[in-house]
Amino acid sequence: MQPLGQYPNPSHTIAHVSDTHLLAGGKLQYGVVDTVQHLEIALDRLGRLDPAPQALVFTGDLADRGEPEAYRQLREMVEPFAERIGAQVVWCMGNHDDRAAYARGLYDAEATSDVLDRVHDVDGLRIVSLDTSVPGYHHGEISDAQYEWLAAVLAEPAPHGTFLAMHHPPIPVPMLPAAAIIELDDQPRLAEALAGTDVRMILGGHFHYSSYSTFAGIPVSVASATCYLSDIAPKARFISAIDAEQSVNMVHVYGDSVVTSVVPTHDSAEISGYGIDVAPLVEALSFEERREMFSRKDSDFNRHEADPIVGT
Numbered sequence: 001m002q003p004l005g006q007y008p009n010p011s012h013t014i015a016h017v018s019d020t021h022l023l024a025g026g027k028l029q030y031g032v033v034d035t036v037q038h039l040e041i042a043l044d045r046l047g048r049l050d051p052a053p054q055a056l057v058f059t060g061d062l063a064d065r066g067e068p069e070a071y072r073q074l075r076e077m078v079e080p081f082a083e084r085i086g087a088q089v090v091w092c093m094g095n096h097d098d099r100a101a102y103a104r105g106l107y108d109a110e111a112t113s114d115v116l117d118r119v120h121d122v123d124g125l126r127i128v129s130l131d132t133s134v135p136g137y138h139h140g141e142i143s144d145a146q147y148e149w150l151a152a153v154l155a156e157p158a159p160h161g162t163f164l165a166m167h168h169p170p171i172p173v174p175m176l177p178a179a180a181i182i183e184l185d186d187q188p189r190l191a192e193a194l195a196g197t198d199v200r201m202i203l204g205g206h207f208h209y210s211s212y213s214t215f216a217g218i219p220v221s222v223a224s225a226t227c228y229l230s231d232i233a234p235k236a237r238f239i240s241a242i243d244a245e246q247s248v249n250m251v252h253v254y255g256d257s258v259v260t261s262v263v264p265t266h267d268s269a270e271i272s273g274y275g276i277d278v279a280p281l282v283e284a285l286s287f288e289e290r291r292e293m294f295s296r297k298d299s300d301f302n303r304h305e306a307d308p309i310v311g312t
């Protein structure tokens, strides 16, 4: 659709999905959550977007128990979808993932215990997938060797700058104190490593709720999970997981700004709306006609705002 406001269309459109926690063989997470079905619903929702995302970034905890079969299923679900919409897929390791099964299952690589960092070029936007996992633990770390590697990658700026995708977000977790126990270690060192680089956005997961911050002046966006949500205002509970309100994030990149938006992935009843057939009619109006129709409070359009659904 042509822009209807002051800004041109974004240069890049990225979908940010996190914490799919797939389980093999139809197992349900906590005996309740159908993680495969929840991912299907999320992909279906992403498939409705126009323009389609140019990249699907998965920020870790892809497989709940690191099962090879879960990675196979994840790939079978995501790769054909990505191909259909013309998107690249960016995987990140999470604390629930298993390096050997992840490497074999997602990259057809030799099973390895080495860190699984990758660099992707999405039409001039560099996306660095950083493996913050620690085998056998849930907290996050970045090794000396990874810092050296990252410095070499970032030494040369990318045409549209760099996004850092990592499971453990380098921000405080005030709404889920338990998660602070398993946060990324030594965050000041990462701040130093990013100073003066072209990193313009950090995408993370791990918390199972949406959160936003800045880190060393860089915007940070944490996507919630597609599997279950951390209830961050529970009643008399230290931690509480709920099978509700799952979401993914959309990230739109503009010349000098980045916009993130939470997309709920489960359908709810529509209470008002207009059909897509209205879009070309709106586009065809002049700036003045649009202002009169949509901004003027007593226009025909606004006088009918309480009407039931119009269009198809």
Ligand SMILES: [Fe+2]
Pocket (backbone or CB within 6 Å): 019, 021, 061, 096, 206, 207, 208, 225
């Ligand atoms: Fe998770």
Ligand SMILES: [Fe+2]
Pocket (backbone or CB within 6 Å): 061, 094, 095, 096, 167, 205, 206, 207
């Ligand atoms: Fe996690």
